[in-house]
Amino acid sequence: MRRHSLLSRVYISVFISFVLMVLLIWMLFVQLSGNVFLNMRTAELKPRAQSLADIVTDYLEGRVTEDLILSLVDTNENESSVINAYLVITDDAGNIRLSSDETASNVLLGVKEYVSALSRVDSVVYVQSAGLIGEIVVVGVPVKNDAGEMLGSLFLYVPQYEAFAARGALAGSLVIAMLIITPIVFLLLSALLYRIIRPIRRMNEVALQMADGRFDLQVNEETFGEIGQLAQSFNRLSKTLKKTFSALTFERNRLVQILNGMTEGIAAIDKEGNITHINPALEKLFKKNASSNDPRMRVIGHKEVWEAFEKTMQTGEISTFELTEYTSVIHVSIAPVRSDKGEIEGAVGVFMDVSKEAMLEKTRREYVANVSHEMRSPLTAVRGLIEPLRDGMVTNEDTKKRYYDIILREVLRLSRLISDLMELSRLQSGNLALEPEKFEIGEMIEDVIEKYIPICQEKSIGLVSESEFSMCPPLYANPDRIEQLLGILIDNAVKYTPAGGRIILSGEWTGERATFSVSDTGSGISKEHLPHLFERFYKVDKAHSGMGSGLGLSIAKEMMDVMGESISVESEEGKGTTFTFTCRFFEESNAIIE
Structure with missing residues (x-):
């Protein structure tokens, strides 16, 4: 359903717009067509009433019979009739002299007022209620003799619904036209939307596959207009992402190879404290503790290491210390990892086996102590024998000789020690x-x-x-x-x-x-x-x-x-x-x- 949401929204929007447009047209039609058709009907009746006024003049002067007058008007649209309307003729006082409808006196109300008005104007047009037949449209003209004296008035009227009959027919035609046009519009709209939606759907499918790492896919760029431009931009983006992702993958693999090739152990964590990377050297330094419930302790079973990680994450300071793993001495250095904004996003620890260095340093210290002792022993003995000889405390010749023998032996011992040191130095320097x-x-x-x-x-x-x-x-x-x-x-x-x-x-x-x-x-x-x-x-x-x-x-x-x-x-x-x-x-x- 979500895949068609855009199409559905477009259809709904177009449908609502179309319905609103139809309603607006209908309201305008209803609002404006009434006056239009009313004006058309009155415009039709007014010249006919004026042309009929000459004949009515003859009627009022007795030269024409009423049958002739009545034959000219007929609401049933007989072929002999000239005017399709009701007729009322009055004298100059407003009294009805002749009507084509027996109910005219009941229909036309206030005729005398309009007769009086016709003495000043050449016509009157008005709408009034006529009881059961509803509202009627009335057109009145004055009837004058050749001298211009007013003899009476001529009124033609028709029910308003007859005036609106053409409007109803036109409204029906309009409805039929809309019913015919609506499916055509929607078919054309569907075809247009399909041409627009299809490449967008394809772009969506390709985008989803790009999210899975497939950057070799392309979309059709032959579509005209903005969709085609969007397709070109999309393909350009795909190529750029492919190059960028390949470069990132290369850098990542190279970094992993560098880390895996390092002799120092590496462990990295994120800001939640989860391990994100360890290299093989770290696994060799520490034996796994499978019995621990903490996944971090399974990798490095020293609580102080993880406490140092947490301290570095909190303070942002580098932590360095040494710990013992069985017989190995490991130097630990933990540093924070910061983002471009300077925020701490994790930490990385470097673990270096310094057992040999520690052993060498320990051996050197012991050697210095041993050599010092070895040198001090003969020197102390020589000093202890030379001082009494110098002070003349030893007078016996045999004792003196024994002292001299001891001094010689200690000096030779000291000489051998120095010779050994020099020989070892020459061997190691390659000069021997x-x-x-x-x-x-x-x-x-x-x-x-x-x-x-x-x-x-x-x-x-x-x-x-x-x-x-x-x-x-x-x-x-x-x-x-x-x-x-x-x-x-x-x-x-x-x-x-x-x-x-x-x-x-x-x-x-x-x-x-x-x-x-x-x-x-x-x-x-x-x-x-x-x-x-x-x-x-x-x-x-x-x-x-x-x-x-x-x-x-x-x-x-x-x-x-x-x-x-x-x-x-x-x-x-x-x-x-x-x-x-x-x-x-x-x-x-x-x-x-x-």
Whole structure:
């Protein structure tokens, strides 16, 4: 019904207008036609009455009989009659001398007054009531002789309904004409409206489909006039919307791809607090809480996050804080989203995993404390020994020598610490050249074992080799750094292996590269420390800082990276730890390069 509302309104409006027009025409016809037809009738009777006045003069002078007069007037329209009207003849005193109707004396009232008036004018016309026959139209003229003396009066009258008879016939014709014209008008109107409504309906259908995102539809522009211009404007609008929507879609998809490609988690809400967008990175940062009734808590199960969103929405200020999600440290920054008018329409939060940065910062702080402690310990010892020597408090030569030995040992310890720092710095900066060369690992293993046997025996630790390293093919690497690596790994194993434990050296050389392992039966390392074991300044046992500076494994990792090799660790608490590294075989092509 709503689709035809315009057509219905037009039809109703036209129908009402047409009816009002017909009523107006009818009222004007009724109002004006009466006087028109009355004037026409009187205009017809007046000249006839004047022409008949000459004959009436002869009648009043006795030259013509009344039969002749009566034969000239007849209301029945006989062929012999000249005038179709009633006749009344009076003398100059107003007395009726002759009438064509016996009731004339009763019909014409006040004749004497009009007879008197006719003595001064050439005619009178008036309408008066005539009893049962209704109103009559009367035309009177004076009857005069040749000398101009008034002999009497001649009155012709007809009932008013006879004067209006033609009007009734015309009114009937008018009604018939309207009945014929009305359907024709409405048929023509329907055809015209159809030509107007059809393109408008098409535009409406296309507009509804455009609302669903179909901007490729067009309407017919061949219609003439304003409808055609409207169709052209509509098609131009459709093309413009298509381009605009395509551009917006492209920008939206690009924005979504950017957000989805970000490593930081993104969450956006509208002004009602409903989540409008999250990216995959956010889903990785937080584990979903399916048991929560709040849909927002299912995404981020931290109440303080949503309280911060609400605070930002209320105050318009940026909120920043950090929270912990299991073992991860997440930095949160929430900012308001404003409209062009400056009104807050929502908020967006950026969630960044700063666990590595936090761990690195924590490690650095611990390292500074450890290095400070490592440096302070020998410096304190040296100071404590130098002061009594300077003051001459130590006189015994053996005691002095022992003091000097301790001072030398502490200075060497401090020197090693500084050397480790400098070497690690050179490795990380790439300024330390590690030129590879051909070497035999078997001889190197024997030298290393021989070097560390006294240290292990002192701590009651066994140092054994489970592989025939002499059978290993020649290797291609920097032998000094490989020997340093073995020393770091064995030294590390000695520190964390209790008395009665064992340190085992083993290797395999059946694959593309040789692999070598240094295993111990020490206390082992927990899984949470393994990912950070090769980090700079990292120490597993914080309580025994004197057991090392935490730089050895970092140096080992940096050396292997520079040489293009790998090093890994496996450990189980209470059972021990195994470090494994690789080394490529020597090939003839390496000799050509050298």
